[in-house]
Amino acid sequence: MDSSQLIVLLxxxxxxxxxxxxxxxxxxxxxxxxxxxxxxxxxMEYLKKEDTPVPHILFLxxxxxxxxxxxxxxxxxxxxxxxxxxxxxxxxxxxxxDIEDTFQYGxxxxxxKPTDFDTLKKVLYKVLSAAxxxxxxxxxIENFLLKL
Amino acid sequence: xxKQDEDRDALAEKxxxxxxxxxxxxxxxxxxxxxxxVANLELEFQNETKEKxxxxxxxxxxxxxxxxxxxxxxxxxxxxxxKELQLxxxxxxxxxxxxxxxxxxxxxxxxxxxxxxxxEKGRVHFVKMQEAALSMQTLIEDLLTYARTNSDExxxxxxxxxxxxDEVLDELKDTIEERNAVIEVIEICEANVIHFQxxxxxxxxxxxxxxxxxxxxxxxxxxxxxxxxGNACLNDQLKQDLEYCHIxxxxxxxxxxxxxxxxxxxxxxxxxxxxxxxxxxxxxxxxKRIVENHDGCITATGELNKGATFDIYIPTLKKPQHG
Numbered sequence: 032m033d034s035s036q037l038i039v040l041l042x043x044x045x046x047x048x049x050x051x052x053x054x055x056x057x058x059x060x061x062x063x064x065x066x067x068x069x070x071x072x073x074x075m076e077y078l079k080k081e082d083t084p085v086p087h088i089l090f091l092x093x094x095x096x097x098x099x100x101x102x103x104x105x106x107x108x109x110x111x112x113x114x115x116x117x118x119x120x121x122x123x124x125x126x127x128x129d130i131e132d133t134f135q136y137g138x139x140x141x142x143x144k145p146t147d148f149d150t151l152k153k154v155l156y157k158v159l160s161a162a163x164x165x166x167x168x169x170x171x172i173e174n175f176l177l178k179l
Numbered sequence: 180x181x182k183q184d185e186d187r188d189a190l191a192e193k194x195x196x197x198x199x200x201x202x203x204x205x206x207x208x209x210x211x212x213x214x215x216x217v218a219n220l221e222l223e224f225q226n227e228t229k230e231k232x233x234x235x236x237x238x239x240x241x242x243x244x245x246x247x248x249x250x251x252x253x254x255x256x257x258x259x260x261x262k263e264l265q266l267x268x269x270x271x272x273x274x275x276x277x278x279x280x281x282x283x284x285x286x287x288x289x290x291x292x293x294x295x296x297x298x299e300k301g302r303v304h305f306v307k308m309q310e311a312a313l314s315m316q317t318l319i320e321d322l323l324t325y326a327r328t329n330s331d332e333x334x335x336x337x338x339x340x341x342x343x344x345d346e347v348l349d350e351l352k353d354t355i356e357e358r359n360a361v362i363e364v365i366e367i368c369e370a371n372v373i374h375f376q377x378x379x380x381x382x383x384x385x386x387x388x389x390x391x392x393x394x395x396x397x398x399x400x401x402x403x404x405x406x407x408x409g410n411a412c413l414n415d416q417l418k419q420d421l422e423y424c425h426i427x428x429x430x431x432x433x434x435x436x437x438x439x440x441x442x443x444x445x446x447x448x449x450x451x452x453x454x455x456x457x458x459x460x461x462x463x464x465x466x467k468r469i470v471e472n473h474d475g476c477i478t479a480t481g482e483l484n485k486g487a488t489f490d491i492y493i494p495t496l497k498k499p500q501h502g
Contacts, residue, residue: 045281047281047284047285048281051284051288094273094277123273123276123277123280124273124276126269126273127327144280145284146280146283146284146287146316147283147284147286147287147290148284148287148288148291149287149291151284
């Protein structure tokens with residue numbers, strides 16, 4: 032694995048959303064290795080495996096069967112190995128409660144899933160090129176919700 | 180002897196007098212006694228009436244207690260129903276958004292990769308499809324805003340309305356420039372409001388004013404806000420002894436027939452066809468809801484092609500300074 036590559040992990044139960052996501056990353060100028068999982072349970076199992084590389088950034092859908100994104104976020108932030116991983120919430124919802132809850136439990140940025148492919152590419156580019164910023168406190172809820 | 184007779188006579192006379200006095204006293208006593216009897220009767224009657232009234236009062240109290248119980252039950256039912264409605268709206272809006280977003284995403288991917296492969300007719304249909312998807316997105320978002328505009332998030336603050344108006348004018352900058360609109364802020368004051376809700380309220384009314392302008396005539400919007408006592412507001416829904424912040428937003432647009440002055444605040448009420456004026460018909464319903472969250476009142480006055488005026492009254496929680 033090339034050390035300049037960003038390790039990206041995506042948890043999303045929707046197959047077409049996963050395809051759009053990986054396609055958009057492929058077309059972006061940033062070198063990435065993407066691994067995608069299809070729900071919260073699979074995500075946590077994958078993260079707990081010894082040989083799983085710690086991702087640079089995790090894109091986390093909220094509305095997932097079995098274990099939802101918020102529950103995963105809480106668990107991730109309680110794990111020593113993962114407590115500093117950048118977590119980008121990646122959801123259809125822009126419900127204030129979801130934004131507040133995920134902010135409170137330590138997500139780094141909140142992305143409302145875009146409705147067109149070009150915007151998706153722009154959003155991912157912006158988040159990935161700023162991934163390192165998300166490890167730097169302080170961070171306020173005012174710029175938590177990503178705006179282009 | 181004579182002396183003895185004289186004495187007897189005098190005694191007899193005294194006796195007669197005493198008897199007379201006694202007779203008079205008896206008469207008086209009898210009179211009192213009969214008066215007393217009458218008074219007793221009266222008292223008895225009053226007591227009876229009182230008891231009857233007390234009985235009636237008890238019944239009325241029971242009835243009232245029952246009615247109160249019923250009212251409380253109804254209120255609780257209403258709260259529960261409202262909660263359920265809110266939940267239903269949130270869930271269904273989210274579930275509606277999800278597939279719609281996917282339609283839009285798929286369409287945008289076809290647009291970037293295969294648009295040129297479409298026939299000319301196909302492209303027209305394709306654009307129509309995207310427009311329809313976009314208007315559905317707007318509709319769902321507006322519905323969500325409406326559903327979430329409740330009083331749960333009451334955080335009131337005293338804020339200069341000029342700040343809120345500036346924020347709104349900034350949000351609407353593009354439309355204002357595009358339409359050559361003139362916005363005139365005449366007078367401004369502070370108000371005790373929920374900041375983000377109030378911004379939404381002002382936004383909805385000003386964007387309405389920009390939208391419903393007369394074709395070829397640049398919109399001219401006049402905004403003013405001042406404090407006045409309720410009895411000076413010419414609105415019978417206001418409390419006379421409270422002070423209100425009166426905000427007036429008047430435009431020179433297409434206005435409306437006066438019979439619609441209440442209807443325009445209802446959800447999905449549109450006075451004009453979708454072809455002429457875009458929109459979902461929720462904006463003013465949201466505005467009204469926000470004003471109600473502030474214990475205020477909003478009215479609209481207008482005439483066809485002579486502009487519309489919105490008057491908003493928000494209590495300041497202070498006693499009037501004058502009047």
